[in-house]
Amino acid sequence: MKTLSFLQRSSMAMMASWSLLVPSAPRANTAPVHTAPAVPAIAAPLHVVATTPDLASIAMEIGGAAVEVKALAKATEDAHFVDAKPSHIVTLNRADVLIEGGAELEIGWLPPLLESARNEKIATGAPGRILASQGIRMLEVPTSFDRSKGDVHAMGNPHFLIDPLNVKIIAANIAEHFAKVAPASAELFKANLQKFNATLDQRMAAWQKQMAPFKGAKIVTFHRDFVYLSERFNLVTVETLEAKPGIAPSPAHLAQVIGTMKSTGARVILVQPFQNRKTAETVARQTDAAVLDMAQQPGAIKGTDTYFQLMDYIVNTLATALQGKK
Numbered sequence: 169m170k171t172l173s174f175l176q177r178s179s180m181a182m183m184a185s186w187s188l189l190v191p192s193a194p195r196a197n198t199a200p201v202h203t204a205p206a207v208p209a210i211a212a213p214l215h216v217v218a219t220t221p222d223l224a225s226i227a228m229e230i231g232g233a234a235v236e237v238k239a240l241a242k243a244t245e246d247a248h249f250v251d252a253k254p255s256h257i258v259t260l261n262r263a264d265v266l267i268e269g270g271a272e273l274e275i276g277w278l279p280p281l282l283e284s285a286r287n288e289k290i291a292t293g294a295p296g297r298i299l300a301s302q303g304i305r306m307l308e309v310p311t312s313f314d315r316s317k318g319d320v321h322a323m324g325n326p327h328f329l330i331d332p333l334n335v336k337i338i339a340a341n342i343a344e345h346f347a348k349v350a351p352a353s354a355e356l357f358k359a360n361l362q363k364f365n366a367t368l369d370q371r372m373a374a375w376q377k378q379m380a381p382f383k384g385a386k387i388v389t390f391h392r393d394f395v396y397l398s399e400r401f402n403l404v405t406v407e408t409l410e411a412k413p414g415i416a417p418s419p420a421h422l423a424q425v426i427g428t429m430k431s432t433g434a435r436v437i438l439v440q441p442f443q444n445r446k447t448a449e450t451v452a453r454q455t456d457a458a459v460l461d462m463a464q465q466p467g468a469i470k471g472t473d474t475y476f477q478l479m480d481y482i483v484n485t486l487a488t489a490l491q492g493k494k
């Protein structure tokens with residue numbers, strides 16, 4: 169495992185240099201010392217690491233001033249295939265809490281980073297390890313699966329944050345873990361969770377109202393990444409440009425997609441920044457469809473820095489396009 173040993177070497181080198189910056193602990197001294205004046209203890213913010221920016225956005229809302237949050241994946245990166253960097257090991261080594269999507273979303277890149285980071289606080293089963301998929305009703309759990317062919321949804325569809333009601337479950341899960349790791353801030357986390365849920369309920373009512381006229385509308389996506397959105401807002405994902413999750417489109421498969429779009433009347437194709445827009449445009453030309461620039465990560469599209477802003481953007485873009493294609 170060449171990659172792993174490289175990461176381990178880098179991590180050890182970096183931890184060694186970081187330790188030089190840490191002031192040494194006071195040593196036991198036999199000489200009489202003056203006792204320092206008592207200062208009220210100010211809890212240091214929790215170092216929270218989220219694998220993806222959507223989870224980081226929720227963690228910030230719940231943690232408020234009591235947390236510092238970093239995301240490992242960039243907003244424009246495919247969460248299945250993140251470039252593992254030595255700096256990620258340092259970040260994970262210093263973390264008090266790790267939030268991951270779970271359901272094997274990060275299986276291709278997170279395990280070797282965690283092995284190198286050697287941080288007990290975020291080990292599996294520790295209070296500092298949060299699995300967003302816990303308590304989520306997974307869609308598309310496969311009965312058969314072939315990882316060797318590039319199939320990447322082994323435990324069901326891991327793109328569940330695109331359903332705002334799933335985010336409510338995740339936010340509660342995060343608040344519960346934060347309170348265990350930092351009990352002194354438990355009341356703050358509880359209050360922030362209530363505020364978050366109130367905003368979400370209010371936005372959700374508006375999104376549902378906006379999407380109501382498009383019940384049953386057919387959509388096409390590149391990957392199976394908007395399935396939970398389809399279910400929540402009564403849309404139908406009739407085809408994906410990929411033959412299967414993680415498997416690149418073949419001309420034969422695209423011909424089938426075009427046929428399905430013509431027979432079902434699907435007139436919008438959703439693409440994310442890291443997906444092949446050219447393929448979508450080719451299909452769109454032959455089906456009189458619109459290609460919609462979409463994202464699942466806050467920050468991937470200008471003006472969508474929080475989860476709420478991102479969902480506003482998604483609902484507005486979809487509703488406008490579906491209205492135009494009616």
Ligand SMILES: [Zn+2]
Pocket residue numbers: 248320321326327391392393413
């Ligand atoms: Zn996927």
